Amino acid sequence: MSRSTVSYALSGARPISPATRERILRAMADLGYTPNLLAQGLAGKRTGIVSLIFPVGEQGMNTTEFEYVQGAAEQARADGYHLLLWPIDAEDVDEVQRVVAQGLVDGVILMEIRSVDKRIPALVQTGVPFTMIGRPKNAEGLTFVDADFEAMGELAVAHLAALGHTEIGLVTHSQESLEAGYGPMVRSWDAVAASASRHRIGVRLFPAVSTLAGGREVFEQILATAPQTTGLVAINEAATIGLLGAASNHGWLVPRDLSVVAINTSEGAAERTMPALTTVSADPRAMGRQAAHFLSRRLRGEDAAVLQALAEPVLAVRSSTAAARTNQP
Structure with a gap:
């Protein structure tokens, strides 16, 4: 195998077949060789x-x-x-x-x-x-x-609407993140609000600090200002866990009294809660x-x-x- 082929495999300067790269990496492991990345950068202007x-x-x-x-x-x-x-x-x-x-x-x-x-x-x-x-x-x-947050919002709201929910909320990150224009928060609110309008159901925004305490505070806010809420769309993992705990402490059972759909949340995260969360997400x-x-x-x-x-x-x-x-x- 030529020096240039080994060099290309290490530097990424040119494409190398997976089989060839695997042979080179295996040989390096057998020899106990570790390339000096900074030296490579000095020599080839790439690190x-x-x-x-x-x-x-x-x-x-x-x-x-x-x-x-x-x-x-x-x-x-x-x-x-x-x-x-x-x-x-x-x-x-x-x-x-x-x-x-x-x-x-x-x-x-x-x-x-x-x-x-x-x-x-x-x-x-x-x-x-x-x-x-x-x-x-x-x-x-x-x-x-x-x-695709537009599709995500539509899937989440349509799922709740099909289950008969007419008053829902969106739990996002903090108000500061919304005001700073944090993309997922802005796109989620725009998408959920537009979908709720199409399905002719009410929706409220509930910003939350991304902590367990933040989720508990949001549930208290729901109790105080919107107890008619039966469904939530959530894009705040930590706050969602806190909210589930607060709901249970107040005698609200999920999903009997409150349905929760987590968006932009992985399968691994969804399976860690009690109950396991319905999700709308890409991988x-x-x-x-x-x-x-x-x-x-x-x-x-x-x-x-x-x-x-x-x-x-x-x-x-x-x-x-x-x-x-x-x-x-």
Whole structure:
């Protein structure tokens, strides 16, 4: 096997067949050889490292978000790259630019995209290839993988409407995240409100801090201001768990008294609650893999504008939804 083939397999500069790459990696393991990534970068102007920039923010990283990262890491490795997780705040544009300017990474995956995201023009200006899990309001000419929130909202609301629910709510992240234009929150509210209007049912917005306490506070708010609510759509994993506990403490049974549909929530997260949550979601691990593969294609010079994908959501009915109650609990 030629030196150039081994070099291409390590650097990702040219495509190598999976079988050939596997032979090279097996030989490296047998010899106990570990390549010096920074030395490779100095020699070839590439490091073989890509960065996933994730602003931890108020909620930390939940189960679903970890699955995005896991999928991205798996695909990056399959494409010949190492994935570096970099928890940089969405407002810290200077730090994003420093990461790129130091030449430590060949490309970037952005998460937690806002409707108007300052990081995007900053990265465009640097010229570094990047892709996104999520998308801004104007995504023309950008590379992204995102959930189809319009379809997600319709599936969730239609499911509740078919069960006879006429008063529902949407539990999102905090009011601050909505005001900051955090994409999933804005798109979820727009989609759920539009779908509720089409189905002629009432809907209220319940922002919640992404903690168990935040979920308990939202349930108290429902009791105080909207006790007629029989169904919820939720896009806040931590708050949803807190809300389920608070409902039980007040004698509300899910789904007898309150149905809950979690959107943009993975199967793994949904199965961890009692009862298991009905979900409307795309596969976050598959979306992470696709975003990482889009980045590797960008690093090979493909046009950013043609690498865009909306992941189709699927309704998975579990134990947290049932016919709407006919009287107060």
